[in-house]
Amino acid sequence: MYTKTYSSYLEPPNSKPENLIRLLRTWAEINTGSRNIEGLEKFQLLIEEAFQPFPATVKTIPLASQEILRPEGRQHFSLGKAVSIIKQTNASMSVLLSIHYDTVYAVDHPFQKCITTDRNNMNGPGVADAKGGLIVLLEALKLFELSPWSDRLGWEALIVPDEEIGSIGSIPLLLEAAKRNDLALVFEPALPDGSLVGSRNGSSVYSAIVKGRAAHAGRDPEKGRNSIHAMAKFIVQMQEAFRPHSGITLNVGEVIGGGAVNVVPDLAYLRFNIRTRNAEDQAIVSKVTEHLTSCLNRMEGFEIEINVDSSRPPKVLDQETIKVLNHFNDCGQDLGIQIQWRHSGGASDANIIGSVGIPTVDGLGVRGGGLHSPDEYVLLDSLSERVKLTALFLMKLASGDFNQSLNVR
Numbered sequence: 001m002y003t004k005t006y007s008s009y010l011e012p013p014n015s016k017p018e019n020l021i022r023l024l025r026t027w028a029e030i031n032t033g034s035r036n037i038e039g040l041e042k043f044q045l046l047i048e049e050a051f052q053p054f055p056a057t058v059k060t061i062p063l064a065s066q067e068i069l070r071p072e073g074r075q076h077f078s079l080g081k082a083v084s085i086i087k088q089t090n091a092s093m094s095v096l097l098s099i100h101y102d103t104v105y106a107v108d109h110p111f112q113k114c115i116t117t118d119r120n121n122m123n124g125p126g127v128a129d130a131k132g133g134l135i136v137l138l139e140a141l142k143l144f145e146l147s148p149w150s151d152r153l154g155w156e157a158l159i160v161p162d163e164e165i166g167s168i169g170s171i172p173l174l175l176e177a178a179k180r181n182d183l184a185l186v187f188e189p190a191l192p193d194g195s196l197v198g199s200r201n202g203s204s205v206y207s208a209i210v211k212g213r214a215a216h217a218g219r220d221p222e223k224g225r226n227s228i229h230a231m232a233k234f235i236v237q238m239q240e241a242f243r244p245h246s247g248i249t250l251n252v253g254e255v256i257g258g259g260a261v262n263v264v265p266d267l268a269y270l271r272f273n274i275r276t277r278n279a280e281d282q283a284i285v286s287k288v289t290e291h292l293t294s295c296l297n298r299m300e301g302f303e304i305e306i307n308v309d310s311s312r313p314p315k316v317l318d319q320e321t322i323k324v325l326n327h328f329n330d331c332g333q334d335l336g337i338q339i340q341w342r343h344s345g346g347a348s349d350a351n352i353i354g355s356v357g358i359p360t361v362d363g364l365g366v367r368g369g370g371l372h373s374p375d376e377y378v379l380l381d382s383l384s385e386r387v388k389l390t391a392l393f394l395m396k397l398a399s400g401d402f403n404q405s406l407n408v409r
């Protein structure tokens with residue numbers, strides 16, 4: 001039941017919409033491309049500062065470097081640091097709140113500034129994905145901590161620097177955090193119509209090197225082993241094998257190889273992304289890639305080396321997650337907004353967190369669109385709206401006000 005009790009805790013003066021918009025503009029204009037370590041470090045200090053006033057332990061955690069196979073061989077890329085904020089209580093339930101602070105825009109990308117295009121629309125890098133979501137997370141926790149129910153719920157916030165490149169360094173932290181908590185809230189942008197995200201496709205990125213043997217293309221073609229031909233066949237065979245399975249999509253995004261056309265090329269490189277809908281799809285992908293790899297390795301004169309650069313399993317919509325989504329729907333009704341949920345083809349850290357089996361709701365960030373492009377925008381009224389939604393959810397959860405209880409450990 002929504003009473004005056006809750007509404008009086010949803011509007012303190014420091015969460016005025018104009019303050020949130022100003023903060024979002026400042027944050028979005030600090031470049032935090034996943035590979036911009038300097039920018040990430042600068043921003044990470046701001047996150048630490050923002051969480052300092054909370055009665056919680058703020059910790060910065062360095063991540064192991066990311067290994068990617070390139071045509072020149074295995075290469076290691078440094079990653080930014082994760083920030084963990086843990087509030088411990090004697091409460092029987094605790095919630096994980098998570099989002100990333102990296103963006104897809106590199107430091108030399110032309111898209112670096114925010115422009116207010118109309119009263120309710122701001123175009124800018126990461127305004128929706130996901131700095132808007134980070135503000136929602138932060139402000140909702142502030143409201144919750146000022147409410148009378150703050151000691152009745154433990155929480156942990158985990159803010160990671162590498163989601164846009166597959167969270168490869170953050171995966172162990174996300175898994176540990178998920179195991180410590182009873183349910184998880186992820187602050188990726190809401191879908192364009194305002195829906196939350198109940199389920200997501202799985203997504204894995206692979207890099208591979210195919211080695212053959214160089215030879216003169218006219219004089220000794222039979223001595224050569226054409227790595228590009230073998231790679232092309234490998235791609236087509238994957239496509240054929242996945243065709244009957246509508247939940248699996250393959251996208252070869254990068255191909256490098258060869259040089260002079262009178263030389264049989266001895267090296268080809270490819271990088272590809274495979275998306276899956278469920279665990280069965282995942283199993284098919286593993287079987288097919290392993291089978292094709294071993295076939296190629298058995299061919300005389302050829303060798304293929306594959307690296308999994310990142311991997312996130314599909315996020316499924318289970319019964320417990322539906323219960324939590326229904327609670328969000330209740331909170332939405334109290335606030336006069338309709339909250340629905342849908343499937344999204346994109347992966348997020350909710351895929352990793354949800355894999356440990358705790359109910360996980362995603363898309364709790366701002367409403368917006370044009371993600372991963374210079375058209376990215378946020379609908380400004382959604383900042384306060386989504387702060388209230390999550391704050392109200394936390395208050396009701398802490399006060400035991402939901403009619404359908406959650407199965408907590």
Ligand SMILES: [Zn+2]
Nearest residue numbers: 129130163188
């Ligand atoms: Zn994102």
